[in-house]
Amino acid sequence: MFDGLKDKLSGFRSDVEENVDATEPDEEPTGDAEPAAGSSEAAEDPSEAAAEESPGGAESDSTVDSSGDEGDEADDEPSTFQRAKAFATGRIIIEEEDLEQPLWELEMALLESDVEMSVAERILDSVRESMLGESRKQVETTGELVESALHDALLDVIAVGQFDxxxxxxxxxxxxxxxxxxxxxxxxxxxxxxxxxxxxxxxxxxxxxxxxxxxxxxxxxxxxxxxxxxxxxxxxxxxxxxxxxxxxxxxxxxxxxxxxxxxxxxxxxxxxxxxxxxxxxxxxxxxxxxxxxxxxxxxxxxxxxxxxxxxxxxxxxxxxxxxxxxxxxxxxxxxxxxxxxxxxxxxxxxxxxxxxxxxxxxxxxxxxxxxx
Ligand SMILES: Nc1nc2c(ncn2[C@@H]2O[C@H](COP(=O)(O)OP(=O)(O)O)[C@@H](O)[C@H]2O)c(=O)[nH]1
Ligand SMILES: [Mg+2]
Structure with a gap:
């Protein structure tokens, strides 16, 4: 039952995983005493660095003012530094461009599966919104993030009007x-x-x-x-x-x-x-x-x-x-x-x-x- 659709949905998950992997930083910042890959980036953009803790959340580098606020997370376009930091702290930041192609493929897959146009659009909107908007939550893997976004988006349309x-x-x-x-x-x-x-x-x-x-x-x-x-x-x-x-x-x-x-x-x-x-x-x-x-x-x-x-x-x-x-x-x-x-x-x-x-x-x- 619904095997074709199942395959297509899992295709979306692997598409996003591939894209996000491809844009993850090469070197994992460690937060050790040695300046990590992210720090040199940060040096190029002091205003951003000032607002950030050091990668990995360890004691901050003396050149960076760690008293700066941590509320910078609403920024819509994470810098490579933020990404690196998020990566090191186990968070995942998804950028719109990571999703563009997979979302397009998902839309095609849904339409090919006879999902009605307005329903497919609704699903895409909620997947996009929850992946970009809530991506800064603590999640273990990109796959998990995709899964929870898809889960909520599908349930949202499927459960309309449901009663016992x-x-x-x-x-x-x-x-x-x-x-x-x-x-x-x-x-x-x-x-x-x-x-x-x-x-x-x-x-x-x-x-x-x-x-x-x-x-x-x-x-x-x-x-x-x-x-x-x-x-x-x-x-x-x-x-x-x-x-x-x-x-x-x-x-x-x-x-x-x-x-x-x-x-x-x-x-x-x-x-x-x-x-x-x-x-x-x-x-x-x-x-x-x-x-x-x-x-x-x-x-x-x-x-x-x-x-x-x-x-x-x-x-x-x-x-x-x-x-x-x-x-x-x-x-x-x-x-x-x-x-x-x-x-x-x-x-x-x-x-x-x-x-x-x-x-x-x-x-x-x-x-x-x-x-x-
Ligand atoms: N495979 C399958 N066949 C079904 C199902 N429900 C009905 N059918 C078959 O569909 C055909 C038409 O069913 P019927 O009840 O006469 O349809 P009606 O004209 O709407 O009353 C029959 O051969 C049923 O056995 C189902 O859930 N699965
Ligand atoms: Mg009949």
């Missing part, structure tokens, strides 16, 4: 009604079956309601899942009113003490007025607790665009990205929440009923950066 799905179910008045939307063939019906199983594993009962009254064979397909899982299915004849089916599902759940109603709908494009009007009617008649947008991770940029279009046309509460098992780019997983302001709640990771994984931004970021 299970807690939401637990706290809501029962039955909780969830309606699934999205285009054809992305895995809505399969995800409903998987979610029913996920809920059962956590002690919640559910009933399936087939609001896909449009497509021939839809009743049979979902009936097969319901049979296999031993769930009740509410369905009407093909051509019926989806809002009425889901309404019946809610009535059934209320009468039978069922916790959750999972309402399927026919695949649609956000541009299909008739079908979007159906969704509005479902909203009006059933007033679902959540509307989840389903799309496939492998659709990349298309999935991101559709998520935005659906959310604009009929507001969603969250998304499920299916077929993540077949997606190496990871672009949709990174972009959907930032672009819609609504969280990804689950990833579909295969065709089995257990192949549904709660979407955890922190875990995803760690896996993308190979921290697991």
């Amino acid at each position: 799905f299970e807690e939401r179910i637990a706290d809501a008045e029962k039955p909780v009604t969830i309606v699934f939307t999205g285009v054809n063939g992305v895995g809505k019906t399969t995800s409903i079956a998987k979610l029913s199983e996920w809920l059962a594993d956590r002690g919640y009962s559910s009933v399936l309601a087939n609001g896909d009254t449009y497509r021939a064979g839809a009743n049979e397909q979902i009936a097969e899942h319901a049979d296999r899982l031993g769930r009740e299915l509410i369905s009407h004849d093909q051509g019926g009113d989806p809002a009425a089916v889901i309404y019946d599902g809610v009535e059934y759940a209320a009468a039978n003490d069922i916790d959750v109603v999972l309402g399927d709908t026919a695949g649609r494009l956000h541009t299909s007025d008739d079908l979007m009007a159906q969704l509005e009617k479902i909203d009006r008649v059933v007033d679902p607790d959540m509307t989840l947008f389903v799309d496939e991770a492998v659709a990349g940029q298309d999935a991101v665009n559709r998520a935005k279009e659906f959310n604009d046309a009929a507001e969603i509460d969250g998304a499920i990205l299916t077929k993540a098992d077949a997606d190496s780019s990871g672009g949709a997983a990174i972009s959907v929440a930032y672009v819609t302001g609504k969280p990804i709640l689950f990833l579909g990771t295969g065709q089995g009923y257990d192949d549904l994984t709660l979407f955890e931004p922190e875990a995803l970021v760690e896996s993308l950066l190979g921290e697991e």
Whole structure:
């Protein structure tokens, strides 16, 4: 899952490491009695030297006034002397020029991975800001600095709108009604079956309601899942009113003490007025607790665009990205929440009923950066 993107992110780390290594001072200042490499530099710029401690923080050279303030660290362009000193004291100073090329490569890598443009820009901005701005913190290696900058930048976009799905179910008045939307063939019906199983594993009962009254064979397909899982299915004849089916599902759940109603709908494009009007009617008649947008991770940029279009046309509460098992780019997983302001709640990771994984931004970021 997302292997292509993982490789590209680790490429950024090594690019920065290479650049920073290449510009590190040749000689390591030691702070010994002998004037170190940095000191001769310092002599050329007394004003700067005066504001600095001697390299390595040892007793200062008598020619340098060590009482000078140490608050020079806000200077945006570290001199070679500062760099040398930072190096000796275990700090790393990254200059804009060290980042220029790696950031450009990172941007290309993100865009190639189907990360949406505004999301890629946001990631670059925060990486740049944290690497330049906070580089004077004590960190052990350049690699670590890159890693923490990337970690924070990715989490910032991936975790937008995140909420605890299970807690939401637990706290809501029962039955909780969830309606699934999205285009054809992305895995809505399969995800409903998987979610029913996920809920059962956590002690919640559910009933399936087939609001896909449009497509021939839809009743049979979902009936097969319901049979296999031993769930009740509410369905009407093909051509019926989806809002009425889901309404019946809610009535059934209320009468039978069922916790959750999972309402399927026919695949649609956000541009299909008739079908979007159906969704509005479902909203009006059933007033679902959540509307989840389903799309496939492998659709990349298309999935991101559709998520935005659906959310604009009929507001969603969250998304499920299916077929993540077949997606190496990871672009949709990174972009959907930032672009819609609504969280990804689950990833579909295969065709089995257990192949549904709660979407955890922190875990995803760690896996993308190979921290697991
Ligand atoms: N590999 C993989 N296939 C999936 C996943 N989710 C759904 N599918 C497959 O995608 C196809 C379409 O699924 P379906 O639920 O009928 O899509 P719908 O038209 O949106 O209801 C089926 O063959 C599913 O088995 C997933 O997470 N991974
Ligand atoms: Mg379906």
